Amino acid sequence: MMPLENQPMLWIARSIRWTMMLCVTALIAGCAAIPAGSYCDLANPIWWQSVDELDATPDGIVRQVVRHNERYEAVCGMAISRLG
Known part of the structure; x- marks a missing residue:
């Protein structure tokens, strides 16, 4: 079991990881615009x-x-x- 003093750092690391994944996903999705027109x-x-x-x-x-x-x-x- 991890000591209690290391748990806040683990939560921060997970938050940063999720934030980075969401930012990359949003950036990639923004580049997928399909030009309209014939x-x-x-x-x-x-x-x-x-x-x-x-x-x-x-x-x-x-x-x-x-x-x-x-x-x-x-x-x-x-x-x-x-x-x-």
Whole structure:
């Protein structure tokens, strides 16, 4: 059995542990916000600033950008050429 003089320290240690766990849980839960809105509200077409920039972009990245822009056009129903 523990001496009586050590019991207050044990209670303080438990309180600190619980407080820290609650703070971490609250912080983690606060970071789990899900952005509201549809794909069309959150996504935008991707553009290159110049032909030189397009030429310097690797082919794999160009394919991904084209795929993204095609998906945007299909889902949002907007022709990208009309955006400006």
